[in-house]
Amino acid sequence: MNKVRQLDDIVAGIEDGATIMFGGFLGVGSPLRSIEKIVAKGVRDLTVISVVNSYPGGGFDLAPLFSNRQVRRFVTAHTGTCPEAIEAMKAGDLDVEFYPMGTWIEKIRAAGAGLGGVLTPIGLGTLVEDGKQRLEIDGRSYLVEMPLRADYAFIAGHRADTLGNVEYRGVSLNSNPVIATAADFTVAEVNEIVEVGEIDPSRVGTPGVFVKAVVQGDSPTEHQAVFERLWVRTGRLAAPATAA
């Protein structure tokens, strides 16, 4: 049961109008090579579900999907970091559906965990309440938030074994373990693919039962280099001294 696949083969199966979840938070913990391939394929009318949008200022991770107008509907907690998405909104090419971040993740968790929805007080008395059922329980009010799932989930991890067990690293797990549970077809893009048994069971962040395919992303070294370049370019780390 070897789940290792070529990314090109998976992306070839994605059709116009698909609903795709992406893990990651402003590019960190994002399946960068998968996004690139989906951009290159040019599928359109996508519904994209991601907790936030691109790295601030655009031009990275999800941003090209919006500049190419491949996304029709974006389900998120925040989109303001991505100038390309704002332009698409202004042009009438993009609808954005906002949920409070904690509600967004619980809706997906509910879908993956077989729950009928979530009761939350967050958003009461705001625009988030519009069109939603409100329940009174023991004198407190709650909004009913429905489960949220997708055709595909693309997650990013540090390592995976060939059974699809995924190990995360650092703060980059963010939405990945949750969205991995809530799609018909979950793809894990990882920095390193290892043999079964090499990942300590206590370090498995996403059990392989949730994962349909494992694909090779940037190597650990290239992964570090990508973010060093990004953070230096955007002034978040001091630039390296110029070689004499």
Place this chain on the structure above:
Amino acid sequence: MEAKDAIARRAALELADGEVVNLGFGMPTAVANHIPEGVDVILQSENGCLMFGPTPALGEQDADVANAGGQPITLLPGASIFDLATSFGIIRGGHVDTTILGALEVDQEGCIANWAMPVAPGKYSPGMGGAMDLVGGARKVVAVLQHADKKGRSKVLKKCTLPITGKGVLKTIITEKAVFEVTPTGLVLTEIVADTTPDELRAITDADFVVSPDLCEYRLHA
């Protein structure tokens, strides 16, 4: 002193030793630079960690260690990391003591607006991110904002005009001119800068407020 600097210094005095604290982006981020000596707080980054530290030097960063602004951070001894469901369980479940959030507008009923500006008819940006969860879940919610916009219009209002982030959620409002406590009967002015009288403040403030019997000068130090 710049308005934003004064606000960050004053807001830092809202934090108490041992608290779990979430600082929003913009002005609140600078609050971390002014936390008084002897006050140790546990900072949360809502993308999934507690006890983060300063920005690393080049070469010390890690591609998998960043804050909710996508920027590299460090983790202090005692730090922990977790997924978003746990992170927002911490927030919504009442495990954050204090949050300090920037605001576009606040009002005398304790409402805060900081997520939605119109970009097209019926369309808003940037989005609430974690702000609705924070105002709903944190035990104490502090709003920081400049007293007036660039055209001199008060941002401390009788009623917010932009879509609100939370209704009646604020405990404290801090501008560069004044500090207000939000009470069930309205705003109470508790601190004011030295060169302004309460009547002068009323002239530049849309919201109604009463003056605390304990009114004191705007504090910049503990």
